[in-house]
Amino acid sequence: MTKGYVRTAMLMAALTALLMGVGALIGGSTGVVLALVFAGGMNAFAWWNSDKMVLRMHNARPADTRDGLELQRMVADLARRADMPVPAVFIIETEQPNAFATGRNPENAAVAATTGLLRRLSREEVAGVMAHELAHIRNYDTLIMTITATFAGAISMLANFALFFGGRRDNPLGIIGLLAMMILAPLAAALVQMAISRSREYEADRIGAEICGNPHWLADALERIQAFAARIDNNVAERNPATAHMFIINPLHAHRHDALFSTHPATENRVAALRAMAGQARPDPRAQRRTSGGPWG
Structure with a gap:
């Protein structure tokens, strides 16, 4: 666990350094300060509004139907087992099985499951997915990913600003170096953001x-969602690819193997780690495998 957090901290430090570097190339020490202030303002806005924006973007509705009430009860039970506040529960109307969590902290969080997830997976599998999303909330991953996405966006905006209006002509990299930095910085920021996302998964x-x-x-x-997601489109997610990292499985038909631009680890690697974990752990008498075997609804 500690290794994962250390890696995340190092990647976030690299993202911050990249932001400061772009600011320095634009305006020296003043540019560094302005870049940090700019990123801070964006983060403050995202901290308060990102959860509402994402839920609205995916047309999520409160889980107040029959299947939604069952899902609420399941999430409440899992939250009690995790010793954490119960998040708000939402449902997204799409055939692709998937789910995500959002919110700035465990006290202000939400989980969302698609109708495809509830229709196509068993109760045990849905419980595993919801537990994964609760883990993101308990680990503050939803906040971490909001910050990293905002930093990556800020770097891209500053780089575009520099390309259009020019940076410091006396920078140590020269004009060619400046242009290269402005082009490569957003790419590097995206790579760091994706690396953080994969480690948190x-x-x-x-x-x-x-x-x-x-x-x-x-x-x-994970195996069933990957199989369905590879052939069922999530049109809203396709129109908003910046939210892909939030889902338990990439909704954009990601490559099967770990890739440079993938927001998720390879599903087979995740499954292998979980199978190994199951082999090492003593069975939980409250959690027998596949007790119902049927679909959710």
């Missing part, structure tokens, strides 16, 4: 398996 898988009590539930769910 492994940690959420591990803790999510502990919350639901059976790693096989989550492993089975």
Whole structure:
């Protein structure tokens, strides 16, 4: 667990350094300060509004239907097991099985599941998915990813500003170096953001398996969601690719193997880690595998 957080901290430090470097090339020490203030303002806005914006973007509705009430009860039970506040529960109307969590902290958080997830997965598999999303909330991953996405966006905006209006002509890299930095900085920021996202997924898988009590539930769910997501479009997600990292499985038909531009680790790697975890852990008497075997609704 500590190794995962250390890696995340190092990647976030690299993202901050990149932001400061772009600011310095634009305006020297004054540019550094302005870049930090700019990123801070964007983060403050995202901290308060990102959850509402994302839920609205995906047309999420409160889980107040029959299947939604069952989902609410499940999430409440898992939250009690995780010793954390119960998040708000939403449902997204789309055939692709998937889910995500959002919110600035455990006291102000929400989880969202698609209708495809509830229709196509068993109760145990849905429980594994919801436990994974609760792990993201408990680990403050939702806040971490909001910050990294905002920093990456700020770097891209500053780089575009410099390309259009020019940076410091006396910078140590020269004009060619300045142009290269302005082009490569957004790419580097995106790569760091994706690396952070991938590292947080492994940690959420591990803790999510502990919350639901059976790693096989989550492993089975990941395999089934990946199979469905590869052939069922999520049109809203396709129109808003910046939110892809939030989902438990990439909704944009990501490559099967770990890739440079992938926001998620390879599903087979995640499943293998969960299967190994199940082999090492003593079985939880409250979490027998596949008790119902049927679909959610």
